[in-house]
Amino acid sequence: MDSPEITRGERGGSQTTRAVMQLREMLFSGEIPPGTRLSELALVERLGMSRTPVRTALTMLAEEGLVQAIGTGGFSARSFSERDVNDAIELRGTLEGLAARFAAERGISTIAGQMLGDLLARLDEVVTAPTLDADVMEQYIELNARFHREIIRLAESRVVERQIERVMALPFASPSAFVMAQSRCEDARNVLVISQDQHRAVVEAIIGREGTRAEALMREHSRVARRNLGQAVRSREALEQVPGGKLIQFDRYGEE
Amino acid sequence: MDSPEITRGERGGSQTTRAVMQLREMLFSGEIPPGTRLSELALVERLGMSRTPVRTALTMLAEEGLVQAIGTGGFSARSFSERDVNDAIELRGTLEGLAARFAAERGISTIAGQMLGDLLARLDEVVTAPTLDADVMEQYIELNARFHREIIRLAESRVVERQIERVMALPFASPSAFVMAQSRCEDARNVLVISQDQHRAVVEAIIGREGTRAEALMREHSRVARRNLGQAVRSREALEQVPGGKLIQFDRYGEE
């Protein structure tokens, strides 16, 4: 139990790995539209491999929630409603909030505190950049993702970590999923400033061992991701900027 | 998206279904001890089927978190520490808390409220039974599980529902996992009384649309499951009463 969590699909350059990655990409890009049935034989042709790794990949993607097993056999590509997106983000925030509370309750080392401080400083540089061009936003996304990963790691809970990974298999649930879409809004800078303030406050709460505060802040932080979500989901142009945007069918709002 | 979630292993009487169920049982019973490597060929002999469904089953059980893929190939049976158990229960409480909040915020129908009321009445009967014998406890477990399922359903969130299912794939994380073990403690009746009081309060909060209250209560409710967890985990006799008890290695406490 000492090596990082490894999934089957992550081992080397195997056919199964290829299948998982390519199918993911096809789902995310809309090449496989939400709701469509996935025919093994068609995928075999498309991916240029035998049925076995394709089947394994489909089984794994089903567990990721990107495809769904059909009762009579086979799989179909899942679609997600605006509510699903909202709930997934709320769910991630809830789990990351739990992680932040654990980190605060369990305490972190001085070194970890310094590492977080460094991260915050780098995020500060990005957030205060003169213009928020694509390069700056990419840097923000990278650092933001790293910040989130570190918080989760500092919770020192395999169970929680694993659970968060599962939520994040849905790309629109990731911490930076809407950053690019938001960067087009006129309050883009404000959103980054607020987010960064929350980052800073979370770290302060963790170091200060204020579990409840850390959790509440981390949860609220995930909600920043949802600013302008409504208009982002309904704008085709903005939706192009959202990872996994093609999985979302906004006319399925509220439908269960 | 109108049928209940179906996993590959749940389709009919297939070999894969058999393999998943039998492997689960072997893991839960300790027939496959935690940490041991799972050899495909040995399992093929043991389960009396070809490698294909065995491999599929292992892939699925890996996603359930019961087995772990090894980087160089194959799988091993996972072991869980006392911290894992604690964290899994806390995690379930957190997610059920979120579900309860959703239910409260989104509102439930009059019929659903009555259904919950009926459930509470039946739970009352069980909790006030003259003696807490095995039959009574089984009834409690059944009704308790049903109560939890209904709360989750009333959240009307596929994403959250799915996530909770994933947590509950670890049997010791289920709402009634420690009920039988607790029934041997001298405060068994008190635990049931407190739990039922919380059930009632959660329903009240949901109907009253008090999201924060519902969430907090539901989270605290999961903690009742942890009463006497320490001694339950360390007592071999009590651990026999815990679903998935064999997965737990209490001498791995805190080890990451």
Added chain:
DNA sequence: GGGAACTTTAATGTATACATAAAGGAAGGA
């Protein structure tokens, strides 16, 4: 004696063939 390199064996990944089940179409009857 210990470590490195090589060889052999065993296990896992993949491809393919066979078996089974589901879906679709056609024909017949009401």
Added chain:
DNA sequence: TCCTTCCTTTATGTATACATTAAAGTTCCC
């Protein structure tokens, strides 16, 4: 014309064979 039943086709589940890789064992050199 519509519904039911039957047959055919197609897709998926499973078994088996082949290919590749990892692990174990042996030999040689320092």
